[in-house]
Amino acid sequence: MPRTAVPAPASPVPRAADSDRRRTSASVVLRSVLEHGPVARSTVARLTGLSPASVTEHCARLTERGLIRESAAPRRSNGMGRPHVPVDLDDRRFLVAGVHVAVPYTTVALLDLRGRVVARRELRHERTEPARVLARAAEALAGLLAEVPGRRPLGVGVAVGGWVDRETGTVVEHELLGWREVPVRELLGARTGLPVRVDGHARALVHGERLFGRARGSRSVLHLFVGNMVDSAFATHDEVHYGPRSAAGAIAHLPVPGGTEPCACGRTGCLQAELSERTLCRRARAAGVTGAAD
Ligand SMILES: [Zn+2]
Incomplete structure (x- = not known):
């Protein structure tokens, strides 16, 4: 992003921007409850950097919508003060x-x-x-x-x-x-x-x-898929990358040096044509390997 010293003009639609921000922080709260629940609201505030008041408000709305609920057992923090009733995802509805x-x-x-x-x-x-x-x-x-x-x-x-x-x-x-x-x-x-x-x-x-899976808590992920299709996807700094028209991670037609398989795109030796399950199974059969399905 180019940096500029010129202050950004005031948004002509502050209400929409506000509601966007509200939606974003609601989703941050919900993700935090998914990851850490059952969890005290004060912990959600600490983990997300949102104010306790705003976390309480989001939790009330999310509860109203049936997305989260108070979990059964209240926890006392060292026997001091008011008991904290933790919140958790409501997965019933x-x-x-x-x-x-x-x-x-x-x-x-x-x-x-x-x-x-x-x-x-x-x-x-x-x-x-x-x-x-x-x-x-x-x-x-x-x-x-x-x-x-x-x-x-x-x-x-x-x-x-x-x-x-x-x-x-x-x-x-x-x-x-x-x-x-x-x-x-x-x-x-x-x-x-x-x-x-x-x-x-x-x-x-x-x-x-x-x-939900193995990359929980990982801010950067690289995923390579090799099956009938060959493609990849990656995330850095908590962001999954898309690129123009969501074409980021397209590796199917990278040329493999010395490749001989014809590809549907008209060229020969594309990564997907060389590595796809169909090609590997065909080569295995040609080499006398038996018992594989398809
Ligand atoms: Zn190709």
Whole structure:
């Protein structure tokens, strides 16, 4: 960012900026409760750097919405002063739906707010036209939701390989599925009636691992995915990187010196063509290795 001595003009929309800031700190409080709960509000204030008053206010709103609750056992700090009733995530009411479109199949799942899988189903592709694949996913999700009456879905997260533009919710290109400029957010939103977030699978995994998995608490993560697709994602200083049209981390078509595999892009020896599961299985079979599926 260029530095400038010129003071920034006063925002013409201070209320929107305020509500953005409020939303951001609400999400900081919620993440802190997810990570440390059950946790005292005063500890959340210390961990997040927000004022105790503002943490108390956020906790009241999050409780009202059913996202957090006071946990059962009040804790006394050294037997002194008022007992602190810690707060924790309320994982009883809401669910989040997940859709992962892989090359041979789609997985749909329902997860609670701690990222634990409540129900899941795998749908092998009969055909890979986007409208068909997404319609089946929406149908399967509706089926799973019908099995857990009383739980409310907050939204759908979709992860797809290849080049995915999070901003527009579009799969820009996925050669193996034959998808190009597919408006996944729009298509699945229309079918489910839920808010939909779409991201590349490598980046979605980095987000997931940072929130719930092995990368919890890590500010920097590098993830390399090698399967039918080959791609990567990375985070530094607590930020997962996207780049223009969310193309950061695209390594599928890096040239491998001496590579001989033809790639769907028309060139020969691209990383994805050389390392993909299909290529490795074919070479293994050619070398006499047996017993591998596909
Ligand atoms: Zn290529």
